[in-house]
Every structure is written in C-alpha cells, then in structure tokens.
Amino acid sequence: MISFAKCGFDVVLLSRSVDKLETAAKTDTLTGVEAAGYAVELASTEKIQEKIQAVLEDFGNVNILVNNAGMGYTGALSNKPLSDWQLILNLNLTNGFHCIIGFLPSLR
Numbered sequence: 001m002i003s004f005a006k007c008g009f010d011v012v013l014l015s016r017s018v019d020k021l022e023t024a025a026k027t028d029t030l031t032g033v034e035a036a037g038y039a040v041e042l043a044s045t046e047k048i049q050e051k052i053q054a055v056l057e058d059f060g061n062v063n064i065l066v067n068n069a070g071m072g073y074t075g076a077l078s079n080k081p082l083s084d085w086q087l088i089l090n091l092n093l094t095n096g097f098h099c100i101i102g103f104l105p106s107l108r
Helices: 002-006 018-031 045-059 082-107
Strands: 011-015 035-039
Touching: 002 018, 011 018, 011 045, 018 035, 035 045, 045 082
Parallel strands: 011 035
Antiparallel strands: none
16 A cells, blocks of 8 residues: 555555554555545445445546455364355455446546
8 A cells, every 4th residue: 555655646445444544544644645544344235335436536536456355264164154155255256346346437
C-alpha cells in the first residue's frame, strides 16, 4: 500500500480490520496522496457492492485492484465440514470475483 502511495497512486483499502484502515488514513500524510479506508465484511457480497460504489463516488476510476483477502484452515481436511469449505471458497474466490466485476468498468 505504501509503495503504491510513494509512486503517486491514491490508495483505498477495503477491510474488516479497523487497524488497517487507520493505517491507510495516515498514508496520505506520509506520502502526499489521498488515502482512505472503508470498513466492510468481505464475506458479504451485498456490502462489497455498496463499498465499491462508495469508492467510485469518492475517487472516480480505479487503476489497480489488488484482491488479497483470504482465509484458510489448518488441520485435516477430512475433519472440516462442507460449510467451512464453502466459506473459504466464498471469501477467497467468489468475493474476489465480485470485487473484480464491481471495479471492472472503472479499470477499463
């Protein structure tokens, strides 16, 4: 994030972690670019789309998208219920796809 800001890019974070969002807010004073954080539970597709619209309204077009939200479980796969597997797929793949689709018109 700071590397992008140092290169002159405005930076936006979408995260459920308020600590990371507070760090983003400080980036603008360190680098002179605009920085903002938007709290969102990335496991909620509806909330993702709302935040994407807020970002586009506040910042306009997006030039770079880094999808790096993810989760995993340790231990034997045979002990994991299907609902845990589906949660992982939704967060790691499906919601990343929703972010791409939401920002794609702006990225083009």
